[in-house]
Amino acid sequence: MMPDLAPPQESDGEARLAALAVLAQHARDLTDAVALTDVPERELRAVTAELAALTDRLGAARRTAPAQPDIGPDGRFRHLGNAVVGDTNPHALPLVIERRPEGGVRAGITFRPVHEGPPGLVHGGVSAMILDHLLGEAVAASGRAAMTGTLSLRYRKPIPYGTPVVGTAAVGRTEGRKTWVDGMIALPDGTPLVEATGLFITPSQWAEVVLGG
Numbered sequence: 001m002m003p004d005l006a007p008p009q010e011s012d013g014e015a016r017l018a019a020l021a022v023l024a025q026h027a028r029d030l031t032d033a034v035a036l037t038d039v040p041e042r043e044l045r046a047v048t049a050e051l052a053a054l055t056d057r058l059g060a061a062r063r064t065a066p067a068q069p070d071i072g073p074d075g076r077f078r079h080l081g082n083a084v085v086g087d088t089n090p091h092a093l094p095l096v097i098e099r100r101p102e103g104g105v106r107a108g109i110t111f112r113p114v115h116e117g118p119p120g121l122v123h124g125g126v127s128a129m130i131l132d133h134l135l136g137e138a139v140a141a142s143g144r145a146a147m148t149g150t151l152s153l154r155y156r157k158p159i160p161y162g163t164p165v166v167g168t169a170a171v172g173r174t175e176g177r178k179t180w181v182d183g184m185i186a187l188p189d190g191t192p193l194v195e196a197t198g199l200f201i202t203p204s205q206w207a208e209v210v211l212g213g
């Protein structure tokens with residue numbers, strides 16, 4: 001049984017959502033362009049004025065929250081507004097997560113310069129966010145809906161941005177509403193960069209929820 005999801009907004013047709021996802025990707029590209037631009041000050045000011053006008057246009061009809069979880073046209077749960085995986089959320093990488101046949105989840109990740117923490121390297125809070133989500137998805141893949149209770153990280157090696165790395169997570173054990181789950185971000189050859197372990201708790205009101213594929 002899926003959790004009760006909010007009814008879709010009238011204006012959330014698939015064509016509009018697809019257009020919003022394209023806009024969100026342009027916003028990500030814009031974010032990268034802002035962080036890395038080397039154009040002169042005069043050009044910066046000109047672009048800023050154009051952007052302010054575009055922000056006003058989008059704000060002409062404004063919601064209080066991004067797209068809420070729903071069931072997509074493929075019959076699968078999706079959360080387009082999510083900060084990590086949401087196609088219509090410019091903040092999302094977005095992470096594309098696969099469920100592994102042997103259990104758990106996997107995602108290829110290429111961090112970008114906007115994720116900078118230490119010079120030239122990925123911010124530890126950004127990798128923590130990705131691992132939090134991956135661990136949560138592993139719990140969901142095991143059929144439970146849960147929220148992070150605790151998350152513990154071991155940063156073994158710095159993560160470079162601009163090169164592909166791999167995130168994985170899998171459930172260890174469960175006890176009542178508690179699920180222990182482990183994950184890591186590693187180089188493609190398996191070298192661990194950040195290891196995570198978390199305790200996820202199924203809120204009592206979600207205890208009856210069994211998530212499908």
Ligand SMILES: CCCCCCCC/C=C\CCCCCCCC(=O)SCCNC(=O)CCNC(=O)[C@H](O)C(C)(C)COP(=O)(O)OP(=O)(O)OC[C@H]1O[C@@H](n2cnc3c(N)ncnc32)[C@H](O)[C@@H]1OP(=O)(O)O
Pocket residue numbers: 003004005006069077132133134135136137140144145146147148149150176177178199201202203204211
């Ligand atoms: C309608 C739509 C629904 C859609 C759902 C779809 C989901 C899946 C789909 C797709 C995957 C998505 C993946 C997302 C991943 C992202 C994850 C996040 O970032 S989540 C945000 C960050 N986490 C929070 O904000 C939690 C805030 N905290 C809380 O809400 C509560 O404290 C909560 C739920 C964690 C526990 O509340 P209680 O009221 O259920 O807990 P009590 O009944 O007091 O405790 C139960 C047991 O758990 C232990 N416990 C509780 N909190 C703990 C904690 N923080 N650490 C350790 N143990 C804890 C307690 O000691 C107790 O254990 P004893 O039974 O006595 O042995």
